[in-house]
Amino acid sequence: MATNTQAGTGPVWDWAAGHGPVTGALSATTGCLAVATTGAATGMPPGWALTVGAAGAIGHTVSSLRERLSARTVAMRAASWLVGAGWTTWAMTTGPLSWAALGSLATIGVGMGAAARSTLLYEEVRELEAIAAAERQVAAELSAERRAIAAEWVDRVQRVCGITVRVLAVESWPTGTGFTIDAELPPGGATYDRIAGYSAQLSADARLPHGCTATASQGIDQGRVLIDVTTVNVLVEERTYPTDYGPLSIHTGIPWGYRTNAQEICVHLREQCALVVGPTGSGKTNMVHVILAGFARTTDVLTWVIDLNAGSAGLPWVRPALDANGAFVEGMRPGIDWLASTYEEALTMLETALAVGHHRKVAYQDLMAERNTDQLPISAKIPQIMLVIDEGAEILISSDKRMRKLAEKILEVIRMLRAMGIRTVLTALGATGAVLGNLMIRREAKARVCLTGGEVEGMDLGKIFPGSRGLKVTQAPYQGAGFMGTPESPAALFKNWRILPNQIRDIVTATTDLHPTLDTISARAAGPAYARRWDATRTAWMRDHLNHAADTAQSPQSHAAGGGLNLSALRGSNDTDADALAAEFMQQIDAKFGTAPEPDATPPAPPAPEPPAPAEGLNLSALREPKSHNAGPAWLPEAVDAIESAGATGMKPSAVADLVGRSRQAVRDALKAAAERGEVVYRDNGPHSVYIHPDHA
Structure with missing residues (x-):
């Protein structure tokens, strides 16, 4: 029979307790x-x-x-x-x-x-x-340290800026990389801008390490100033992208890097666009991958990527999910929702985005009225579309007719579809007036990143961060480091994480279940162009590398027979088809005119055909004399490739000199000789003169 072991009510004795x-x-x-x-x-x-x-x-x-x-x-x-x-x-x-x-x-x-x-x-x-x-002793010691810091910086601000402030608090950062001074400005109309303009001088006076700064920002009111002093250079070390691939939201912010106090900095892109500027070698491509990683983790964002440079920015996010036949690997989806690498596909993508945005304006009127808002409520059921356009700023200033058409579509997306949840992230090679001259970019791209990598040419921080003072390119000489400003966070030093291909594959795998799908109303407006974006015929270029080995194993004759131009310059002297045609032609002549060679005559050898003049007909590489290896220094091919990658913007001789590690005079002489040979084109524009590849001239 079961016994009831439930304890009754009343006092409970604790026999293990000590005596009272x-x-x-x-x-x-x-x-x-x-x-x-x-x-x-x-x-x-x-x-x-x-x-x-x-x-x-x-x-x-x-x-x-x-x-x-x-x-x-x-x-x-x-x-x-x-x-x-x-x-x-x-x-x-x-x-x-x-x-x-x-x-x-x-x-x-x-x-x-x-x-x-x-x-x-x-x-x-x-x-x-x-x-x-x-506790009082610890507080006294801490207070003494803070009082010493306060007194030191009151004296420094007075000496460097000519302003006498009163320090109200000194807060050490939890990361141990610096501290913040909360000070009260003197009466008489002094503002924090006056101190912010002396950032470099304050940093030098404080003997801060390279990469550490003393920056001033707005306080709790207009009579207060916050001075952030970095004492440990966190920009010099390389940090990999955090391995926490948990879900994010467009409403709560997406991490793009970390500040000098080692804290993450997030961007909020529900209503604003973004602009990322970075020259060659500054880490811009890595920054694009960090951006795509953040979008891949969001549960309410679909990412569309335009990269006319063979789609290289988006391919690492697609290939892990596609097999050799163009079908999705079971249980996996690409890290991005659409990738365009050609002009035609990019134009289709932009037209689809416009169609979706305009249709949303009409179809979701009842929902917006129900929510009492004039903006489309973005969620996992109605995701936001983020258009990431690599070197999109260069498209906007291109003089090419086709590029101008793309530019019109991009500006229309930026101008008209904010409320409907379609925003853009543009990248550019330089912070110049030509790139940032468009008012639409400056007005809508409020989240701005400038990666310097130590590059000074074309890095006008005053253009990309107007109103910000005390920012110097020399403060961020490291790859992946630069400046970042958002409406929530003023422009200041930052660095993004390093993200490698194997980590991209891990992120694609880990975030497969997080990706939303385009809502039914928007998918209906997008039509077949969107529905068939992953068809094998439209993604065949992504798998060309699988057949590359088989193609290279074939002989030149098989390439000529298989397709393309059947050039006689590429055929050998033992062309049997040509011999048969010539023999048949001679037989017809003999039958018509009765001509024949003398019995004992030896036919003279036919003269070797002369190549056509360079100025006539097609300028075929098969007909050109091979270039001499002594036509330029050994580093010249690398420089020409870099100039080609720079596109229509070109590169200055100083930038090429820094790239190849040679003196500027030697680089100028070699590039001048290359221009005479037609390998590059010189664009004379005074102090802004550049060398451009012939394909972009």
């Missing part, structure tokens, strides 16, 4: 009574009880001193042992069961309890006071 004032006194008195009764009945010598009490008093005194208890507690414990031992000795002599013995024992017990309670309270107060004293 009441239980301690009760235990001592009952112990004395038991010893006295037993001793009187057995004839125990009374002196034994007194000896035991004295030993107990000595033992408790020693243990109390080790615990560093107060003298009051030590005296109370020793007295309790001696009084109890004295009563036990007296009771064994006179009888422990008399009313006098029992009454005196009860009085002793009450006295012990009261004394124990009093000393316990005293020890608690004493302990609290010791803790408070220690």
